[in-house]
Amino acid sequence: MPKLKRYYYQQENVVAVARDLLGKTLCTRINGKLTTGIITETEAYAGTNDKASHSFGGKRTARNEVMYAKGGRGYVYLCYGLHHLFNVVTNKENIPHAVLIRSLKPLEGIETILKRRRHKAVAKNTSGGPGTVSQALGISTELNGEDLTGNKIWLQEEGIKIIKQNIIAGPRVGVDYAGEDAELPYRFILKTF
DNA sequence: CGTACGATCTGCT
């Protein structure tokens, strides 16, 4: 399975990328341990006009700086003081787009994943939210800004074939503060997972 | 410098 190349991350339309990432494989090699999973749920955060995004209004701080880098890097930040959320930065021309990976189906390194997750829910198909995705693959803020074409964390082509009929779009989770933008159908879920 | 809070998860009731 070939790695996604840099140009993949430099497409204009984040929402399209978020949809397209379904079925691709997210991989990490942390301390020599390889763990991978098929992406089953994503959310798009679109540029500076999206009230739900950290970059709304052109906000640019030490935390979200990497959103303004060229596409193809990871944006990892701490949420609620204990969850590391992983985003793929996808943009061209300094537009701060990102895709949050909300859920995975574990593929390789199941033993390691179970250990990291203290034998919790991952035994099933998906992990239960963006925090557990990071926990399962060993992602933490140390990987913030990491190049996604490198060998610590990367994405690969389809783990499975996706047909349109199996994709559900809906509003994003936990962004009520974003007013009308909270309604946007920027969340994509693979049915049957 | 102080304070409030978040793109959440878990375990207990």
Place this chain on the structure above:
DNA sequence: GCAGATCGTACGA
């Protein structure tokens, strides 16, 4: 169903 965990960051004084 609900509260507690837990702390870096943002923002105002």
